[in-house]
Amino acid sequence: MSHGNDSGNGNMKLTLDVWRQKDQQDPGRFVTYQVEANEHMSFLEMLDVLNQQLVSAGEEPVAFDSDCREGICGMCGFLINGEAHGPVRNATVCQLHMRHFSDGDRLRLEPWRAAAFPILKDLVVDRSALDRIISAGGYVSVRAGSAPEANSILVPKDNADRAMTAAACIGCGACVAACPNAAAALFTGAKVTHLGLLPQGQPERLSRVLSMVEQGRDEGFGHCTTIGECEAVCPAHVPLEVISKMNRDFIKASLTVREAVAESGG
Amino acid sequence: MTLDSKIPSGPLETKWTHHKEHLRLVNPANKRKYKVIVVGTGLAGAAASASLGEMGYNVLSFCYQDSPRRAHSIAAQGGINAAKNYQNDGDSVYRLFYDTIKGGDFRAREANVHRLAEVSVNIIDQCAAQGVPFGREYGGTLANRSFGGAQVSRTFYARGQTGQQLLLGAYQALQRQIAAGTVKHRSRCEMLDVVVVDGKARGIITRDMVTGKIEAHAADAVVLATGGYGNVFYLSTNAKGCNATAIWRAHKKGAFFGNPCYTQIHPTCIPQSGDYQSKLTLMSESLRNDGRIWVPKKKGDHRPANEIPEDERDYYLERVYPSFGNLAPRDVSSRQAKYACDEGRGVGPSGLGVYLDFADGIKRLGKKVISERYGNLFEMYERITGDDPYKVPMRIYPAVHYTMGGLWVDYNLQSTIPGLFVGGEANFSDHGANRLGASALMQGLADGYFVLPYTVNDYLAGLGLKDRVDTTNPAFVDAQREVTTRTEKLLTNKGDRTVDSIWKELGKIMWNDCGMARSRESLTRALQQIPALREEFHQRVKVVPGSGAEVNQELEKAGRVADFLELGELMCTDALHREESCGGHFRTEYQTPDGEAQRNDADFAYVAAWEWKGQGQKPVLNKEPLVYENIQLATRSYK
Numbered sequence: 001m002s003h004g005n006d007s008g009n010g011n012m013k014l015t016l017d018v019w020r021q022k023d024q025q026d027p028g029r030f031v032t033y034q035v036e037a038n039e040h041m042s043f044l045e046m047l048d049v050l051n052q053q054l055v056s057a058g059e060e061p062v063a064f065d066s067d068c069r070e071g072i073c074g075m076c077g078f079l080i081n082g083e084a085h086g087p088v089r090n091a092t093v094c095q096l097h098m099r100h101f102s103d104g105d106r107l108r109l110e111p112w113r114a115a116a117f118p119i120l121k122d123l124v125v126d127r128s129a130l131d132r133i134i135s136a137g138g139y140v141s142v143r144a145g146s147a148p149e150a151n152s153i154l155v156p157k158d159n160a161d162r163a164m165t166a167a168a169c170i171g172c173g174a175c176v177a178a179c180p181n182a183a184a185a186l187f188t189g190a191k192v193t194h195l196g197l198l199p200q201g202q203p204e205r206l207s208r209v210l211s212m213v214e215q216g217r218d219e220g221f222g223h224c225t226t227i228g229e230c231e232a233v234c235p236a237h238v239p240l241e242v243i244s245k246m247n248r249d250f251i252k253a254s255l256t257v258r259e260a261v262a263e264s265g266g
Numbered sequence: 267m268t269l270d271s272k273i274p275s276g277p278l279e280t281k282w283t284h285h286k287e288h289l290r291l292v293n294p295a296n297k298r299k300y301k302v303i304v305v306g307t308g309l310a311g312a313a314a315s316a317s318l319g320e321m322g323y324n325v326l327s328f329c330y331q332d333s334p335r336r337a338h339s340i341a342a343q344g345g346i347n348a349a350k351n352y353q354n355d356g357d358s359v360y361r362l363f364y365d366t367i368k369g370g371d372f373r374a375r376e377a378n379v380h381r382l383a384e385v386s387v388n389i390i391d392q393c394a395a396q397g398v399p400f401g402r403e404y405g406g407t408l409a410n411r412s413f414g415g416a417q418v419s420r421t422f423y424a425r426g427q428t429g430q431q432l433l434l435g436a437y438q439a440l441q442r443q444i445a446a447g448t449v450k451h452r453s454r455c456e457m458l459d460v461v462v463v464d465g466k467a468r469g470i471i472t473r474d475m476v477t478g479k480i481e482a483h484a485a486d487a488v489v490l491a492t493g494g495y496g497n498v499f500y501l502s503t504n505a506k507g508c509n510a511t512a513i514w515r516a517h518k519k520g521a522f523f524g525n526p527c528y529t530q531i532h533p534t535c536i537p538q539s540g541d542y543q544s545k546l547t548l549m550s551e552s553l554r555n556d557g558r559i560w561v562p563k564k565k566g567d568h569r570p571a572n573e574i575p576e577d578e579r580d581y582y583l584e585r586v587y588p589s590f591g592n593l594a595p596r597d598v599s600s601r602q603a604k605y606a607c608d609e610g611r612g613v614g615p616s617g618l619g620v621y622l623d624f625a626d627g628i629k630r631l632g633k634k635v636i637s638e639r640y641g642n643l644f645e646m647y648e649r650i651t652g653d654d655p656y657k658v659p660m661r662i663y664p665a666v667h668y669t670m671g672g673l674w675v676d677y678n679l680q681s682t683i684p685g686l687f688v689g690g691e692a693n694f695s696d697h698g699a700n701r702l703g704a705s706a707l708m709q710g711l712a713d714g715y716f717v718l719p720y721t722v723n724d725y726l727a728g729l730g731l732k733d734r735v736d737t738t739n740p741a742f743v744d745a746q747r748e749v750t751t752r753t754e755k756l757l758t759n760k761g762d763r764t765v766d767s768i769w770k771e772l773g774k775i776m777w778n779d780c781g782m783a784r785s786r787e788s789l790t791r792a793l794q795q796i797p798a799l800r801e802e803f804h805q806r807v808k809v810v811p812g813s814g815a816e817v818n819q820e821l822e823k824a825g826r827v828a829d830f831l832e833l834g835e836l837m838c839t840d841a842l843h844r845e846e847s848c849g850g851h852f853r854t855e856y857q858t859p860d861g862e863a864q865r866n867d868a869d870f871a872y873v874a875a876w877e878w879k880g881q882g883q884k885p886v887l888n889k890e891p892l893v894y895e896n897i898q899l900a901t902r903s904y905k
Contacts, residue, residue, distance in 0.1 A: 040540050044544065167434065
C-alpha cells in the first residue's frame, strides 16, 4: 500500500519552526526542531512523535489542541507556513496526512492570529468569543417538552439541505485566522443562514442577526470585506454565500428595527 | 448492600407516566435557590444543563474542552433512532423497546429501555423544533434510514453528521441559558473528584486547565455526563481527551460500577496503519445500508479487490445471517470479521481488514445518490487512507467504540451516592451487553431532556432548602488537599517513561486479553499484568519539567491514565467473573457450535455492580437481578 511519496520509502525528515509561548504574558518566539515522520501519519501524530522526543529529553512538549481527530469537533487548528490547517483544502489539521509533505521540508507552525483569540500557550488559543456569538442569538428558543410533532412543520428538502450545508460549521476558527481583517463573518453567517432557512428559525430571525453581528463586533473581530480567504480554508465547506445572506438579513433587520422604533413613537 | 433499582410497579407501558405523575416538585420561585452541578457538555450533559437552567435552577456546567460544542457526541455519524413509524413499516414503541433489549442480548432493564423507546419520539420533536437540519423527503417530511439490529427504518439523520447537529442543538440551548444567566459554564476545567458529605454528593473538585488552579464547587446535586471509558484501550474511536476520571473518582467515593466489562467493538473502523497511531476512526454503520461486506474465499489471496471475481468472494454476513445480512448487530458483525481474519482471509497489509464494497450500491442507485447519502464519509475515508471508495472498496476492521458499562444508576438515574446522578454513556443503564446503532444519541438526549429534569427535581424537592453545605466543610477541604497532593506527586515524579508509553502498553493488554474475545486464561494473565504496570507507572512515569500552574497537557493525560490503570483491572475482574458470553462480552469458553455467544441466564441474568473497598482491596460484587416481566428471554438470532 503506497500512496506515492516524493521521498520513495515513505519516511521523511522535517524541520519545524514552532511558535513557543509560555502564557499570555510571554512575548513568544519560534524554536526549531527536527523530527522524523512517515507518510501514513497524520500531522498531529507527527507532533505526538516530536512531543515524545521532547518529554524523553526532559523538555516541555509543544502544547496544541485536538480532541476527536476526525475533523468534526473543531478543536484542532494552527497555521502551517501561514495557511490555516495547512496546505490541503477543506480538511482540519488532524485530517492532514504526512503524504502531502516531502523529505527535507521546513514548516513554520504558529497559532491562529487574531485579537479576539488570545494565545494561551504555544499553539493553543482561546476561542470562547465564538461561543459568545452563539449565546447572543444563535439558537431557536424552544423549551424542552414544548415542541410540536416534528412532521407538523414541513421543510422543503432543498432548504433542509442548504441549512445543513451552513450548519456543518465546526467552529474551529480557521476562517478568522485566514481573514486579513480577522472577521468572524463566515462563522456568524453560517449560523444565521442555517436557522434563517428553516421555518423554526423565523420568529427570531431579525433579532438574531442583529445581536450576533453586534456581539462579534464587541469581541474584537474585524469587518468582512469579502476577500474569500475564509471559504478557501473552511474545513467544513461552508460557502461564502452565507455572508451575503447574513448581510441581507442584517440590512432588513436594521430597517425593520428603525421602523418599529418610529412606529412606537421613539 | 441491597441494590434498589426503584423500578415503578404497574404495567410496563404506564410505568414512566405513572412515575412522573408522582415525582415531587419544587415551587418555581424556590428553584433558583438550588444549585446543580453538571459535568460534561455532550448530548446528556448539555441537554440536562439547558433543561435544568430553563426550569430555573442555578446550574454550574463544566467541560475539559475549550468549548462545550466539542464534546465527543459530536463525532456520531449515522443517526438517532425513534419509534415514529413515519415509514409505515410496522414500527412502534414496543418494537423499538424489544429490538433494544434483544440487541443488548437480554442484559438490560426492561423498564429503562421502555422509557427510552417512549421518549424517543419527543426527542425528534424537540430537535426538529430547535432547527436541527434533519434529512428530509421531497414533500418536506423527515427521512429515515436503516440501522443494524432492526428490520424497520427508524433512524433519523443529518447527512453523516447527526451527532454534530444534535449536539449543536443542545449546545445552542445551553448557550442561550448561559446568556440568560441560569447556567454558569467553565470550559477547560476538569473534574478531579466528587465531594460527599454525610453520604450525599455535595460538589466537586476541579482543575483549571489554563491556570492550574484547583478549586472546590458546592451544590445541592451533581450530575455526571462525562461519557465512556473506551480509551482504556488507548486506541479507540473516542476523542483523545475522553476519560474515565470523573466516574472513576465517583466510584472510589462510593458509586457502584455497573457491568464494566461490557465494551462495544464497532465493526466498521479504518484499520490501524502503524505504531504511532493515536486513534481509530469510525466509518458509520449507516454505510452498511448500501455497502456489502466481504473477504476473499481463499486464504492469503493478495490480489487487488477488483481482480477477485464474484464467485471467489465471501459475503459472509449475508451468508451467515440471511435475514439481517449486512445489518447484523455490531457485536455479531465484529466477531465475524475477526473469524475471517483469524482464518487468514483478512485483507490489506496487516491482514486485519475486510472489504466494505459500494460497487453494487453505485450500480443500483448511481454515484449521485451514494454521494448524497455518504459523501462526507467517503471524503473522510479518502483523506485518511488516500483511497477513493467510489473506485475501490473501503477496508475496515473492528475497533473499540463505546462502553455499555458505567456507573450503576437506579430508574431515576441516581447512583448509589444520593444526589449523584449519571447520564448518557457514563451510566450503565439502557444498552445491556451490546448497544444498537443510533441508540447512543437517543439515550443521551433522553437522559438530558426528558429524564434528569424530572428526577433531579424530585431529589431536590426531597432535600429541601435547609440542608445546605458549602466549600468550607472539612470534606471539601480534604478533597481539595488530596487532589493537590496527587497532582504534585505526578509533577515531581522523577521517572524515565512517558505517559503515552505506559498507556499504549495498557491498551495492548486490554485489547489482547479483554477485547473482542476473552478467556479465563487471558483475563487471569491481564489481572497479573495490570497491577504490575500500574506499579511501574507510579515508579517510573515522567511527566514534564513544566509546572502545574499553566497549560500542562502531559499532566492532564497522566492523571487520566492513572485512573485507566485502575479501571482496566476492574473490567478484567468483571469479565472473568461473568462465566457466559453475552453481546460484546465474548468468553471463548462459552460459545455455541457455530461460534455465537452462549448466555447463561440461570446464573448470570443480573447487573454486576462493583463496590470499591479501598486501594489494594478486592472490589465487592453486588447483584441486581434482571427481572423480565414482559418478554421472554430468548437466544438471539439474526439468521
